[in-house]
Amino acid sequence: MPFLRSNLWDGRKHYLDRMTMRDLVRAYFAYPAIQAYLALGAAASAVAVYLWPGIGAALASVAATLMIYGLVWYVLHRFVLHGRYLFKSAMTAPVWKRIHFDHHGDPNDLGVLFGALYTTLPTIAIATMPIGWAIGGPGGAAAAFAAGLFTTCAYEFCHCIQHLSFNPRRPWLKRIKRLHMAHHFHSEQGNYGITTFFWDKLFGSYYGRIAEKPASPTVRNLGYTEAQYRQYPWVAELSGLKPAETDTKRD
Numbered sequence: 563m564p565f566l567r568s569n570l571w572d573g574r575k576h577y578l579d580r581m582t583m584r585d586l587v588r589a590y591f592a593y594p595a596i597q598a599y600l601a602l603g604a605a606a607s608a609v610a611v612y613l614w615p616g617i618g619a620a621l622a623s624v625a626a627t628l629m630i631y632g633l634v635w636y637v638l639h640r641f642v643l644h645g646r647y648l649f650k651s652a653m654t655a656p657v658w659k660r661i662h663f664d665h666h667g668d669p670n671d672l673g674v675l676f677g678a679l680y681t682t683l684p685t686i687a688i689a690t691m692p693i694g695w696a697i698g699g700p701g702g703a704a705a706a707f708a709a710g711l712f713t714t715c716a717y718e719f720c721h722c723i724q725h726l727s728f729n730p731r732r733p734w735l736k737r738i739k740r741l742h743m744a745h746h747f748h749s750e751q752g753n754y755g756i757t758t759f760f761w762d763k764l765f766g767s768y769y770g771r772i773a774e775k776p777a778s779p780t781v782r783n784l785g786y787t788e789a790q791y792r793q794y795p796w797v798a799e800l801s802g803l804k805p806a807e808t809d810t811k812r813d
Contacts, residue, residue: 571594576671576672576673577671577672578672578722578726580670580727581672581726586722590719593676594679595676595679595682595718598683599711600711602683602707603715606704606708607704610701610704610708613699613701615698615699615702615705619702620698620702622698623694623703623705623706626694626697626706627694627709634689635755636754638685644750644751644784646786646790649663649790649794650793655794655796655800656796657678659797659801660674660678661681664801666746667782667801669725670725675718675725676718686710690703690706690709691707694706694707716757717756717757720757724739724742738759741753741759741770744769744772748772748775749769749772749776750778750780751775752769753769754767786798
């Protein structure tokens with residue numbers, strides 16, 4: 563989407579541990595993916611109004627989207643992004659590198675924190691539109707899709723705050739930041755939620771204190787070790803890494 567390009571992002575790096583909240587807000591709203599979510603969310607809302615399914619169906623479609631969103635994120639984060647099969651194919655290795663390996667390798671790089679549109683938009687559509695359609699037909703599908711897009715914006719902003727050099731005052735934000743930092747810097751084998759850890763608790767992947775779980779040696783490479791590199795070299799080649807470097811925590 564060339565019309566979404568921003569001088570704030572072209573060729574520039576943004577590191578959350580060096581940014582203020584004001585810096586984050588500017589960079590967040592200038593990022594092409596966020597602009598795309600907001601624009602498509604507005605368009606989907608207009609379609610929902612045009613194909614109005616009725617107030618009950620519209621609200622039910624939005625509510626169902628909000629309920630299912632956390633579960634969808636949890637499943638994708640735990641079993642796809644932290645799965646060890648995408649890097650085993652030359653076709654999917656670049657996708658895995660872009661959407662999660664790079665983020666765990668450099669958690670403060672804002673440019674790789676945001677999801678890639680070619681993966682997020684189809685996922686949001688698949689997760690939301692069938693539910694909305696079942697509730698309210700085409701108008702319900704549009705309402706559900708819009709809700710999914712705007713919820714994604716909220717999730718992404720919360721995710722940014724969790725990595726920002728910022729101490730939240732609100733207990734809820736402070737708690738989710740602490741839990742997410744444990745996921746990145748102590749053990750990636752748990753705390754897969756972003757704004758809610760209900761599903762982690764339900765499925766046994768939650769840990770509230772780092773003492774509850776051993777430190778993981780793969781917290782930064784997600785299990786893509788030298789042994790994996792030698793058999794599946796594509797991610798390391800794309801990252802410019804040598805075999806031994808895949809076993810270390812990248813700075």
